[in-house]
Amino acid sequence: MELSKTLSSPARVAFAFASKQPRSSNELHRAGVRHSSTVRAxxxxxxxxxxETHPHLLAPGELTPGITAQEYADRRTxxxxxxxxxxxxIVAASxxxxxxxxxxYEFHQDPDFLYLxxxxxxxxVAIxxxxxxxxxHTFRLFVREKNQKAELWDGARSGTQAARDVFNADEAGxxxxxxxxxxEIVGEATHVYTDICQPDTNQSALHRFLYGASPKKAEFAELIGPRKPVRLRPVMNDLRVVKSAAEIGLMRYAGKASGRAHTDAMRHSWTKEKQLDAFLRYQFTVHGCETSAFEPVAAGGRNGLGIHYIRNDDVLQDDELxxxxxxxxxxxxxxDITRTWPVSGKFSDxxxxxxxxxxxxxxxxxxEQLKQLGFDMSGKNIETLFPHHLSHYIGMDVHDTSGYSRRAILTEGHCITIEPGVYVPDDNRWPKHFRxxxxxxxxxxxxxxxxxxxLTTEAVKEIVDIESLRN
Known part of the structure; x- marks a missing residue:
């Protein structure tokens, strides 16, 4: 099949080639060159x-698994x-x-940039x-140009022509x-929405290509001029917090694969946290995920008192959780799934x-539940035993849409975790057998x-189901 008939984009699909050693795609674009020669995608x-290159990963029309070029265009609209x-x-890639x-390190794309x-x-950089x-509206996309020498070391680049023909940029550079x-683009704008100037962002790509290896946020502010840049993140949070059916479908897929990995882990007897950690990462991939969403916690005994314990380097004891x-x-x-189970496979009383x-x-x-078990729940003791929130937003990030209000009324399309927990320190205030x-x-x-x-029903959690996995 010819490229013009098979690329994922619903819009422009033709690639132009001037010769065996074509001019740059920018030159071809400016010259309006469109040769009749075609090539298989x-x-x-x-x-x-x-x-066309990975039909086992992407269906026709998709730019990323499960998300079509049309959905990306709708997001920009x-x-x-x-x-x-x-x-x-203005949004910069990572x-x-x-x-x-x-x-x-493994590359992780900026979620706002990928979303758009x-x-x-x-x-x-996308504008x-x-x-x-x-x-x-106009969608401009500035990317690394094709470069045979660089690609020999770092792998293939898509280049500016693909930015137009595959990713639907109106203008590419x-x-x-x-x-x-x-x-010039900034000078013609009445308002500039970006998080580049914010201290809590790590989008250095734009700065580096404007100012070199040691950019300063002040220099970008000078480029914008007297207009104060407007924070983009609140706008992006409003867009991203409500998930489409396609997004929820991807999260269900990840939840199914992740849940099966947790249940598979419960079937085995483990002696070291690191082995359990490695098994879990492997099973995520075996069941269909691309990678781990975050560094897993595999915390035996008192290590579980650390909410984000990720050292995973201790020995697991049979009498512990x-x-x-x-x-x-x-x-x-x-x-995002957490499960707790007895190392021995059977819960003590x-x-x-x-x-x-x-x-x-x-x-x-x-x-009230803890009071019935003999805990003193006076004063603010609940904050010691349950120090974190019950829930957080999830999506492209584990803690998605950072800064979006937790007080917002949940509506259809919001995706969250539900994660109650109890962490009992070794303290005389608490019943000894729970410490x-x-x-x-x-x-x-x-x-x-x-x-x-x-989204995560495959991870068993009833006591009878957990105990039955070892029998």
């Missing part, structure tokens, strides 16, 4: 999977609708982060601008030329009582109009 290289006339929104020398573009490469009429182009918090990631969306108390409750009922126990039970849930949709 499967024979081209891109910086990420497309349907929804963003533009929230902007004033002649305003622009950079590659190096752990030492030339050894890098579907483009999963570093060193890129969405609303026109003067208020009825249309080489990221190295951004510093020459951006001042193990608290496991982990989830997989698929198509850019995550699952005290473990059973504390576990059942957590399984029974919501936050307002926890104090150093930690229990957390966490599931991922999508809010529907009539009832919640549990």
């Amino acid at each position: 499967a024979d081209l290289t891109f910086g990420q999977p497309v349907h 929804r963003l533009a609708a929230k902007l004033p006339e002649k305003s622009i929104a 950079d590659v982060v190096f752990r030492s020398g030339s050894v890098f 573009t579907g483009f999963n490469e570093p060193e890129a 969405i601008g609303k026109d003067a009429t208020g009825t249309d 080489d990221i190295d030329q951004l510093k020459h182009i951006l001042p 193990v608290l496991v918090d982990g989830g997989g990631k698929y198509g850019g969306y995550i699952a 005290a473990q059973r009582d504390l576990y059942q108390a957590v399984l029974n409750i919501a936050e307002t009922q926890l104090a 150093n126990m930690a229990v957390r039970i966490e599931d991922s849930v999508a809010i529907q109009e009539d009832s919640p949709h549990m």
Whole structure:
């Protein structure tokens, strides 16, 4: 099949080639060159999977697993609708982060950038601008150009031509030329929406390509001029917090795979936290996820008192509980699950009582459950035993849409965790037989109009089901 018939984009699909050694795609675009020669899409290289090269990962029309090019375009339209006339929104991709020398960490794309573009490469900037009429918008995408020498070392790049023809940019350019182009774009805008100038962001790509290796946020502020930049994150949070059916489908997929991994882990007898950690990561992938959503917790005994304990380097004792918090990631969306079970496979009386108390409750009922087990629940003791929130938003991030209000009324499409827990320090205030126990039970849930949709049902949690896995 020819490329013009198979690319994922619903809009422009033709690639142009001038010769065996073509001019840059920018030159071809400016010259309006469109040669009749075609090439199979499967024979081209891109910086990420497309349907033609990876049909086992992407269905026709999808830019990323489960999300179509049309849905990405609709997201940009929804963003533009929230902007004033002649305003622009600037979002930068993440950079590659190096752990030492030339050894890098696994690349993780900036969620806002990925949400708007579907483009999963570093060193890129997207600009969405609303026109003067208020009825249309322009999508500009600046990316790394194809470079044979660089791609030999770092892998394929998609390049500017794919930015137009696959990712539907109205205008595409080489990221190295951004510093020459951006001042004019900014100068024509009435408002600039961006988080580049905010101290809590790590979007250095735009700064680096404007100012070099040691950028300063003040320099970007000078480029914007007398207009104070408007924070983009609240606008993006409003867009991202309500999930589409496709997004919920991806989270259900991740939840199913992650839940099966947790249940599989409960079937085995473990002697070391690190072995359990490694098994869980492996099973996420075996069951269909791309990677782990975050560093798993595999905390035996008192280690579970640390909410985000991730050292996972201790020995597991048969008379203790193990608290496991982990989830997989698929198509850019995550699952978040915590399960607690006895290392021996069978709950002691005290473990059973504390576990059942957590399984029974919501936050307002926890104090009463613990009081019945002999805990002194006077004063603010509940804050010691249950120090974290009952829930958080989930989606592309484990703690999704950072800064979005927890007081918002949940509506259809919100996706959250439900995670009651009890953490009993080794303190004379608490009944002796519960000390150093930690229990957390966490599931991922999508809010529907009539009832919640549990995304992680494959992870068993009833005592009888947990104990039966070893029999």
